[in-house]
Amino acid sequence: MGAAATAALGGLGRTGVFLGQTLFCCLTPPIKGARVLKQIWFIGWKSMLVIVLTGTFTGMVLALQSFPTLRRVGSEALLGPLVALALLRELGPVLTALMVTGRAGSAIAAEIGIMRTTEQTDALELMGLNPLRYVVVPNLLAAMVALPLLTAVFDVVGTWGGYLVGVRLLGLDGGTYFGEISNHAEMKDVLGGVYKALTFGLLIAWVCCYKGYYSRFGAEGVSAATTQAVVNTSVLILVWDYFVTSVVF
Amino acid sequence: MIRVEELWKSLGGQEVLRGVSFELQPGEFTALIGLSGCGKSLLLKHLVGLLKPDRGRVWLGGQEVGKASAKQLEFLRSRIGFVFQGGALFDSMTVYDNVAFPLREKTSLGEADIRCKVEEELELVGLRDASKKFPAQLSGGMLKRVALARALVRDPEIVLIDEPTTGLDPVVSRAVLELFGSVHERLKLTGILVSHEIPRIFEIVQRVAMLHEGRIIAMDTPERFCASPDPVVQQFVDGSSVGQCVSPARVPNRVPSRRDALTCSTAQPTFLTRGKCRV
Numbered sequence A: 001m002g003a004a005a006t007a008a009l010g011g012l013g014r015t016g017v018f019l020g021q022t023l024f025c026c027l028t029p030p031i032k033g034a035r036v037l038k039q040i041w042f043i044g045w046k047s048m049l050v051i052v053l054t055g056t057f058t059g060m061v062l063a064l065q066s067f068p069t070l071r072r073v074g075s076e077a078l079l080g081p082l083v084a085l086a087l088l089r090e091l092g093p094v095l096t097a098l099m100v101t102g103r104a105g106s107a108i109a110a111e112i113g114i115m116r117t118t119e120q121t122d123a124l125e126l127m128g129l130n131p132l133r134y135v136v137v138p139n140l141l142a143a144m145v146a147l148p149l150l151t152a153v154f155d156v157v158g159t160w161g162g163y164l165v166g167v168r169l170l171g172l173d174g175g176t177y178f179g180e181i182s183n184h185a186e187m188k189d190v191l192g193g194v195y196k197a198l199t200f201g202l203l204i205a206w207v208c209c210y211k212g213y214y215s216r217f218g219a220e221g222v223s224a225a226t227t228q229a230v231v232n233t234s235v236l237i238l239v240w241d242y243f244v245t246s247v248v249f
Numbered sequence B: 001m002i003r004v005e006e007l008w009k010s011l012g013g014q015e016v017l018r019g020v021s022f023e024l025q026p027g028e029f030t031a032l033i034g035l036s037g038c039g040k041s042l043l044l045k046h047l048v049g050l051l052k053p054d055r056g057r058v059w060l061g062g063q064e065v066g067k068a069s070a071k072q073l074e075f076l077r078s079r080i081g082f083v084f085q086g087g088a089l090f091d092s093m094t095v096y097d098n099v100a101f102p103l104r105e106k107t108s109l110g111e112a113d114i115r116c117k118v119e120e121e122l123e124l125v126g127l128r129d130a131s132k133k134f135p136a137q138l139s140g141g142m143l144k145r146v147a148l149a150r151a152l153v154r155d156p157e158i159v160l161i162d163e164p165t166t167g168l169d170p171v172v173s174r175a176v177l178e179l180f181g182s183v184h185e186r187l188k189l190t191g192i193l194v195s196h197e198i199p200r201i202f203e204i205v206q207r208v209a210m211l212h213e214g215r216i217i218a219m220d221t222p223e224r225f226c227a228s229p230d231p232v233v234q235q236f237v238d239g240s241s242v243g244q245c246v247s248p249a250r251v252p253n254r255v256p257s258r259r260d261a262l263t264c265s266t267a268q269p270t271f272l273t274r275g276k277c278r279v
Helices: A002-027 A033-043 A045-072 A076-117 A120-126 A131-169 A174-184 A187-213 A218-248 B040-047 B070-078 B095-106 B111-124 B140-152 B170-187 B222-226 B231-238 B258-262
Strands: B002-011 B014-024 B029-033 B055-060 B080-083 B158-162 B190-194 B207-212 B215-220
Touching: A002 A131, A002 A187, A033 A045, A033 A076, A033 A131, A045 A076, A045 A131, A076 A120, A076 A131, A076 A174, A076 A187, A076 A218, A120 A131, A120 B080, A131 A174, A131 A187, A187 A218, B002 B040, B014 B040, B014 B055, B014 B207, B014 B215, B029 B040, B040 B055, B040 B158, B040 B190, B070 B080, B080 B140, B095 B111, B095 B140, B111 B140, B140 B158, B140 B170, B207 B222, B207 B231, B215 B222, B215 B231, B222 B231
Parallel strands: B029 B190, B029 B207, B080 B158, B158 B190
Antiparallel strands: B002 B014, B002 B055, B207 B215
């Protein structure tokens, strides 16, 4: 029991040191700009299709589920704000983060794990390059840029999905749908979602890079690291979401 | 040029290096041999500061590696070319980009100069035509040669080569060893070559060192090394499976055979019993 607690504490400490070192590298030059752009393309652009699909259908199902209840209480005009606020405040950042974790976070953990196993990170070190600066920092910066952008896309297509179902399918007036959104949604809601997405980006890159960087050797080690990266990040996103919500909103 | 003094290292509670000491003069190419898993790769990683010893010291060109600052360590490493056992090539880059990578990252050379230098190195290892291939498209021998080209591209003074012929067929492994020999002949580099290619390795090195049970038990010219009376050295040179170096009883998961009972005692030096033990 004592040994397990010590190991857990040691692991937490190592995770904290890893983040500290990475943030220090983020704040001190040189930053590998080309690598950052490449990772923005990988994390951001290559996740676009999955974000558009999940965003659209989330907005659609949200409208489909809410409309009957709202009609029962005579408030169907509030369908737009309900869909938009749910997306802006919660579903947009959280679902985007979970999708990016599954698509890009797992790939990042596996790539770094394989680089460790095949001594590519040792080779970087021998060339005088800090592996954290070369491998981890670009992922961290790219995730913090890509997540808010992807969340914005998710929110827009989700709202559009809600419009498709609420207006085109269920007969709500289009002007009411968008007019009520502009009446109820505030800048605070938009910024709250952006803050969440920023911190989720940091969380995804931090945990996935850490798990890959300290993966055990061999195929089994990399496979375990990838699984742990996805599971731990997903759980942390939901836990962290609660605390950010309680502070921001 | 390279000096190691009483180097100790434990891994997972097991002492792998137990007081390794040796010295290499400039321009000297030395083969490091020993049983698989005896700590040869571990020793090489200590030389370049990738691992920290539990005890002992390593000097490279007069600078103690353990006491070097980050800047000094970077400078020391810039003088070293390291060929990893698996090549450690960046699998997301082509052969050309792999070899050009150290120049792009650590020098101020323009792309034209980098191209010239990379083509020269690829020519040296006979792989100029493979420059656009990715590591996954290369054979084992080609991977090792690309790794050598990358290690040499910044004109190092020291090369450390870890088992360059593992997994290669005899023809390719001979070609790879001859390539290392000719590169050394041409560039007069100081180097350590970890290899099991006995006796072929003796043709290209000036000295041979044997790591056994955590220590360097013999270090001499190939001729004198082969003539060593040490039974462990003799067994390794002969490639015999029976003797003090390794005996059937020490090979894990081995099913004892009738032949074991007829084999000479492992406590007896092999060179004394050779010829009498044939079953």
